[in-house]
Amino acid sequence: MTVRKKTTAALATAVAGTLLLAACGGGGSAPAEGGPVELTVSLFGTFGYEELGLFDRYEAENPGITITYESTQGEDKYWPALQTRLASGSGVADIQGIEVARIADVVANQQDLWTDLRDTPAADSIANYVEWKEPAATTADGAVLGLGTDIGPMGICYRSDLLAQAGLPTDPAALSARLTSWDDYLALGREYQAAAPAGSAWMDSAGGFYNAIISTEQEIYYDAAGALVHETNPAVRSAFDTAAAAGQAGLIARLEQFVDPGWDAGFASGSFATIACPSWMIGYIKGKAGDAGAGLWNVTTLPGGAGGNWGGAYLGIPASSEHVEEAAKLAAWLTAPERQAEVFASAGNFPSTTGGIEMVADATDPWFNDAPIGQIFSTSTQNAPVQILGPEDGVIKSAMVQALLSVEANGVAPADAWNSALADVNNQVG
Template sequence: MRTTIRGTRHRAVALLAAAVLGAGLLGGCAEDSDRPGAAGSPGADAGKTTLTVGVFGVFGYKQAGLYDAYMKLHPNIRIKETSIERNENYYPQLLTHLSTGSGLADIQAVEVNNIAEVTATQAGKLVDLSKAPGVRKADFIPWKWAQATDKSGKTVGLGTDIGPMAVCYRKDLFAKAGLPTDRNAVAALWAGDWGKYLDVGERYKAKAPAGTAFVDSASGVYNAVISSSAERYYDRDGKLVYKDSPSVRQAWDAAMRAATGKLTARLQQFQKSWDQAYANGRFATVSCPPWMLGYIKEKSGDQGRDVWDVAAAPKPGNWGGSFLAVPEAGRHKSEAVKLAAWLTAPEQQAKLFTKQASFPSARAAYGLPAVAGAKHPYFGDAPIGKIFAAAAEGIPNQVLGPKDLTVNQNITDVGVLQVDQQGKTPEQGWRAAVESIDNALDQ
């Protein structure tokens, strides 16, 4: 499991989210693949075409019953999924297999932080899925479609999920600090500007309940702000420009304001101390995409029910998401294309959201009842379908680069962390981040 804006994180907590999001949103799904005579059981697959799906972490297709549903619709197909837990182990193997043309699954997942490199360097080894039967570009969020489309118009991956950002906040702590608690009123406090979010933090700090902070971490602030920017670490010509990027500077300054202004609980996300802070009510807000809701519920426990709520973020941003690609060297290309198209169709994406908390990248799913009517009982029946759909529509078409993950990780885990937890100055933190990035990139 990793910190910062990295898609592997939400894969690792997807099963947890499915277990704890709440009966009002997520339902159980009976698995029948182990029953005698069921698809995938011994003796049931003779003469069938086996389609292999290579993923990292938990994508949820099996858990949500989508593989079983497809095999029932296509009795001649057997689906076998292989998963490597961490993307940093999965992705190098994928590149190796693409370069040799061997060892590939019929369908391969690609994480959002790798899609720019795959699209730029591997497009010739992947099927153009824009021409797949049943696939409609208009069904998808435009920026998500664009991320996997090269300059010639070839689309090498179909979007699975996305991570539109909201802000989760504790109503009890807001009330004690003299702030409004209604989610619409809270969203209005910081609408349109992350600076206003920190202004609210200053108001909270002035009357904060003892032992609490406004936000969990400065790195969380950095990631939230940078996620809402179109140009970050690379410009549109593919040049690495993070040192001079206005968006990076804005996100860095916001994180530094939070850290030096003592607005944070000085935590590192997804560490044990962060988990314990949920249970102890140590911070009032955290930036959260849909998949984070289950994590908050599990860590906060029963005492957090109807205490946490969800409000729109100051600006729409994205944390997480992946794609399905079909290698040209695959053994069953035509059947693989059909399966990839079916798994990413709006109806299946809506079902995956209901079962696994993976928010659809297919905008056509937003009008379906499973998404449009989704409410979360743990978070005061917050209309999460509407909140996250509105955020998804407003996310900018971000410029992605091959080393986004390296740059982001070193800024947050080296630079920001030194200021937030070690008391270094913002200048010292930035120099440490740049030095670490340069070493990682051999510059």
């Protein structure tokens, strides 16, 4: 699940100077001939649009357009509710968010429920993205069902003060030099635990660790032919076993991400020293650690300088929308490179357009000790494999994470947890 939170404006100021924001903006629209138009937008989590005032700005630039916005905090609640509304043909918004783990299901099974954006004013935006973003939202016959909002390149976020107390490197380059592989990451974790401040673990959760490892792979739960391979793909089992071993070794704070209140509190309290962080996690950490956390956290690259992608989303227009043209213009405007750069500056959601990436390439973050987050996440994007997505990616990932939670929290043997995850997947997917 991708979760986003609004954060401080310090980085926004730095990035804003690189943006050329014309008063009219890209993709603006005149009022429809039939009179004023109310557009509805329904998303999950916080995409940053409301928090940055983008809806208000769009309304000001496009007289006659009003926008009604709603957000469901949990994508796991948002998506089932949306499926019910899509099936009934009523209650859907003009623009709906689609999480990256759902896009393959949309493309494979729901083409008739969504608008082909090639036939709308958003058509000119389709070519603006990194090479794999829009193809993932494209059906076999070429229909494009979503415009990318962001992607999730990764790094390692860490508490400099806690590492210093344990006698470990705190400089990002020095720390990166010690992390040439995930095995190195675990070895350094054992060093940390031997001298860690009381009540602090090396990392937050086995499930988060698993997601980080698996997000660096090209083939995960499906192969290129679309066949399920979660049970036979050695990369999946290796990531599961590595995360389970970390749980058994006592390197984990046993805090379920986005669920356990202690996880949120841990960013400020020091319950864990490191966390694998997609770019959108930057904003989340700031929001939970607050002003008191400024200067305590830093960011370095993934072990070995690996690239990966964890998260990201799309904006789609349901076929039942009565305002497809106006909705497409708004979606194109919200996902334009300039807006993506603004959202990254505020919330950490990394641009999925090539132009947006260029705008933030030199961004640093004062809250994170002036970490060169633009460079770190740009490099992660460049090094990331083009992942093969499948229609049940979200279901399978959830089963793996829950099984790992049973290892770290309840002492379940990793082999038994693995078998439980497979049974859970088979029950849900077949």
